[in-house]
Amino acid sequence: xxxxxxxxxxxxxxxxxxxxxxxxxxxxxxxxxxxxxxxxxxxxxxxxxxxxxxxxxxxxxxxxxxxxxxxxxxxxxxxxxxxxxxxxxxxxxxxxxxxxxxxxxxxxxxxxxxxxxxxxxxxxxxxxxxxxxxxxxxxxxxxxxxxxxxxxxxxxxxxxxxxxxxxxxxxxxxxxxxxxxxxxxxxxxxxxxxxxxxxxxxxxxxxxxxxxxxxxxxxxxxxxxxxxxxxxxxxxxxxxxxxxxxxxxxxxxxxxxxxxxxxxxxxxxxxxxxxxxxxxxxxxxxxxxxxxxxxxxxxxxxxxxxxxxxxxxxxxxxxxxxxxxxxxxxxxxxxxxxxxxxxxxxxxxxxxxxxxxxxxxxxxxxxxxxxxxxxxxxxxxxxxxxxxxxxxxxxxxxxxxxxxxxxxxxxxxxxxxxx
Amino acid sequence: xxxxxxxxxxxxxxxxxxxxxxxxxxxxxxxxxxxxxxxxxxxxxxxxxxxxxxxxxxxxxxxxxxxxxxxxxxxxxxxxxxxxxxxxxxxxxxxxxxxxxxxxxxxxxxxxxxxxxxxxxxxxxxxxxxxxxxxxxxxxxxxxxxxxxxxxxxxxxxxxxxxxxxxxxxxxxxxxxxxxxxxxxxxxxxxxxxxxxxxxxxxxxxxxxxxxxxxxxxxxxxxxxxxxxxxxxxxxxxxxxxxxxxxxxxxxxxxxxxxxxxxxxxxxxxxxxxxxxx
Numbered sequence: 001x002x003x004x005x006x007x008x009x010x011x012x013x014x015x016x017x018x019x020x021x022x023x024x025x026x027x028x029x030x031x032x033x034x035x036x037x038x039x040x041x042x043x044x045x046x047x048x049x050x051x052x053x054x055x056x057x058x059x060x061x062x063x064x065x066x067x068x069x070x071x072x073x074x075x076x077x078x079x080x081x082x083x084x085x086x087x088x089x090x091x092x093x094x095x096x097x098x099x100x101x102x103x104x105x106x107x108x109x110x111x112x113x114x115x116x117x118x119x120x121x122x123x124x125x126x127x128x129x130x131x132x133x134x135x136x137x138x139x140x141x142x143x144x145x146x147x148x149x150x151x152x153x154x155x156x157x158x159x160x161x162x163x164x165x166x167x168x169x170x171x172x173x174x175x176x177x178x179x180x181x182x183x184x185x186x187x188x189x190x191x192x193x194x195x196x197x198x199x200x201x202x203x204x205x206x207x208x209x210x211x212x213x214x215x216x217x218x219x220x221x222x223x224x225x226x227x228x229x230x231x232x233x234x235x236x237x238x239x240x241x242x243x244x245x246x247x248x249x250x251x252x253x254x255x256x257x258x259x260x261x262x263x264x265x266x267x268x269x270x271x272x273x274x275x276x277x278x279x280x281x282x283x284x285x286x287x288x289x290x291x292x293x294x295x296x297x298x299x300x301x302x303x304x305x306x307x308x309x310x311x312x313x314x315x316x317x318x319x320x321x322x323x324x325x326x327x328x329x330x331x332x333x334x335x336x337x338x339x340x341x342x343x344x345x346x347x348x349x350x351x352x353x354x355x356x357x358x359x360x361x362x363x364x365x366x367x368x369x370x371x372x373x374x375x376x377x378x379x380x381x382x383x384x385x386x387x388x389x390x391x392x393x394x395x396x397x398x399x400x401x402x403x404x405x406x407x408x409x410x411x412x413x414x415x416x417x418x419x
Numbered sequence: 420x421x422x423x424x425x426x427x428x429x430x431x432x433x434x435x436x437x438x439x440x441x442x443x444x445x446x447x448x449x450x451x452x453x454x455x456x457x458x459x460x461x462x463x464x465x466x467x468x469x470x471x472x473x474x475x476x477x478x479x480x481x482x483x484x485x486x487x488x489x490x491x492x493x494x495x496x497x498x499x500x501x502x503x504x505x506x507x508x509x510x511x512x513x514x515x516x517x518x519x520x521x522x523x524x525x526x527x528x529x530x531x532x533x534x535x536x537x538x539x540x541x542x543x544x545x546x547x548x549x550x551x552x553x554x555x556x557x558x559x560x561x562x563x564x565x566x567x568x569x570x571x572x573x574x575x576x577x578x579x580x581x582x583x584x585x586x587x588x589x590x591x592x593x594x595x596x597x598x599x600x601x602x603x604x605x606x607x608x609x610x611x612x613x614x615x616x617x618x619x620x621x622x623x624x625x626x627x628x629x630x631x632x633x634x635x636x637x638x639x640x641x642x643x644x645x646x647x648x649x650x651x652x653x654x655x656x657x658x659x660x661x662x663x664x665x666x667x668x669x670x671x672x673x674x675x676x677x678x679x680x681x682x683x684x685x686x687x688x689x690x691x692x693x694x695x696x697x
Contacts, residue, residue, distance in 0.1 A: 260558065263557060264554065267551050267556075267560075268543070268549045268550075268551035268557065269551060269552050269553065269554055269556075269557040270557065271536075271540055271543060274533070274535075275533050275536065278533040279531050281515075281531065282531050282533055282544075283516075283544065284516050284519075285493065285524060285525055285608075286519055286524065286544060286545050286547075286608075287516050287520045287524070287547045287611055288516055288544075288552070289516045290516070300554070400535070403540070405551075405568060407565055407569060408565060
């Protein structure tokens, strides 16, 4: 497998878990709600979306549905089918939000530590119910008839092999160019330590991505890694394959979730959420119905987790209850804390960091008798990094983000204010 | 506007349709038989009191029940018995946000600034029923959102200047001095456009210069139509600045009246002031 294929798989993973983490950050980072049961909404989003989009009477499935929403709209063509899948995702998000509403009404009046432990208990109950009640979602056998949107359309080819290579290659290079431009800007804004870290890390990654594969696989590998969007083995003339499409969908969903959360936080609404985190009595004394805001933050964060679950289902192609263990929530907490609590960019950085170590170290070539030790060492490394960050930089790598509500400038005052 | 000017005059109570309202000169608060127990301790033992417009001082020895009364008035504690009315509206046992929306807000004995938020954000949080406090409005951001946010920012700057906090707007509230935190709390309470503000020891730990500034600010605000119920331990300060004084002792109201009358009440001297103080 070319490094590019691994990176595509890793980036898809990171995008999905970042969306999951952004939902958690809205609850925990911005509103101060410790939801140890966040994975439950990931599971609900995945299951409900899959059941709403899969065909009825699928072999080996004895649960509710499926409701075949994409098939219902397929008369309108591939876009109709895609619309049906999007409706399914929305259904998954709404289901996650509704369940979180039901969980939130009795639990959000609890003190934060009780809330945390109650949420964990409820999530465990939900996972157990899905596992034990076969009539619901097929119990422990899971669902392997996950609908993959636009699956039939891929691989997409725009013409001859050369044309495909040029078009998708140009797009690939454009992404590299944008990333390079962004890295230069980030580098310029950094202090001495930041410049040093970036100055070491970026060339190392570049050597790992471009130079090492070239040394082992020659120019073919270099080409494949450079023109990463172009898959020469996808169809007779090459093109863009389904995995790359899922990456783009996941990145777009992450972008949407990021935008929505930023919009929410950088507003008077967000001010109330943050005041609840700081000291709930203060907004209450100022006439804010904080319970409703906590409930809404819980629902919105859970809906984002639900969307992440829907994407996760199509990425993996199979869902079962044992995939939604409580550890997934704690992975997300680790990512949020490492990147910077109450910082959406920090969540993405923390998630990349966490899954980069967890999945990236699989490339390390060790004798098979040491593979178990490697898996343990991987978790130890993550734990060690977490401890070091909590000790030396408790606010996380990026710290809490800045807030701003941009307003159109006025003649009298001009500009915008940081608020 | 200079920093010595008062901020925008208080909006007419009749303009705020959800508010408890009353005629000019009517008591703002009526408290009848309010009782509150914590386990075997009776913190409030049938408190009867009316609070008129203006500045009312509330004094009493430690443990007299002053802060518990504040907590009951503002909904942070539910009274076991009795009735509290804000103008003609019964607010007994209502939740704090409901009572604040009715026009009664409070500050806390130990200032509770939102430490990680800026001074400006602390102030911007306060105005009631902001359009942008709705989730959908925060996403869509129409004309009303922009105009209201601009107005609120102007008001927050104005009141920050009034309390001499304008040079600290972008600082985290946690970095303010003790006195500045007290000012921030009062400023934040006033931005809700209340009818009455309950100030719990706003002058404790404040240096004399700042103390006089706070008092003169409060007097200016009273002229603008705001009323204050003020807990304070400095008797001279209460006697010099309040139109009416309430003395609490052992969970009940010992006496109420003009400062000079209260000062010469023998029960008050016995319970609180001490013979040598008068």
